Amino acid sequence: MASSSAEAAATQSFYSEETAEFYAKTMVDEMTKLRPRLERFAAGLPEGIILDTSCGTGDMLAFFASLGRPALHGVDLSAAMLAKARARCPTAEFTQGDMTVLEGWEAGSCAGVISSFAVHHLKADQAAEAVRRWASLLAPGGKLFLAGWEGSGDMDCGEDAPKDLVARKYSRATLESWLTDAGLAVSDVELEKDEMGDSVYFQATKPAAATA
Numbered sequence: 001m002a003s004s005s006a007e008a009a010a011t012q013s014f015y016s017e018e019t020a021e022f023y024a025k026t027m028v029d030e031m032t033k034l035r036p037r038l039e040r041f042a043a044g045l046p047e048g049i050i051l052d053t054s055c056g057t058g059d060m061l062a063f064f065a066s067l068g069r070p071a072l073h074g075v076d077l078s079a080a081m082l083a084k085a086r087a088r089c090p091t092a093e094f095t096q097g098d099m100t101v102l103e104g105w106e107a108g109s110c111a112g113v114i115s116s117f118a119v120h121h122l123k124a125d126q127a128a129e130a131v132r133r134w135a136s137l138l139a140p141g142g143k144l145f146l147a148g149w150e151g152s153g154d155m156d157c158g159e160d161a162p163k164d165l166v167a168r169k170y171s172r173a174t175l176e177s178w179l180t181d182a183g184l185a186v187s188d189v190e191l192e193k194d195e196m197g198d199s200v201y202f203q204a205t206k207p208a209a210a211t212a
Helices: 005-014 017-042 059-066 079-088 124-137 172-181
Strands: 049-052 072-076 093-096 110-116 138-149 185-192 199-205
Touching: 017 059, 017 079, 017 138, 017 185, 017 199, 049 059, 059 072, 059 079, 072 079, 079 093, 110 124, 124 138, 124 172, 138 172, 172 185, 172 199
Parallel strands: 049 072, 049 110, 072 093, 110 138
Antiparallel strands: 138 199, 185 199
């Protein structure tokens, strides 16, 4: 189930040029924490496309570019975010679009798929279906990196947030169930406690195709 047009428009509006500028600055420190996790994700990752389904300012793709990965693609709803991403990682391809739809992407076409702190903008049924969609894009042996806010209930995005903006925390158990229900084997889980909000990081692998 894709996001409704009103919800997608609210998310797109929320990630304005001002937000993109702030996000780009915060990612400098965030990448320090993310780098060891991404190094583990890169280990054993098959050759092929790495798709970031909510690429933001492109910092995670820039990390993979620094490793020499040639086939990088980012998708984001926000034109402001994509402008930052193109400057941050010029070797990647970028498309403005909905992470729940990903039009034109075929099953089994990706070595790696990333979703970092984006599922909170989806209702539970939308998020579960999105994870299934991402899992379907993985080739056998491919890996999904999923990071999100951990907890329950709605998030406070400020009084200026669009009224149709979806922002919800999901528990570790819920997030993990979406991965396993999508046929993925969870290999790495890391819970991070923080006064600003707890977060959880998953790495999950699509089982290799059975041989006769």
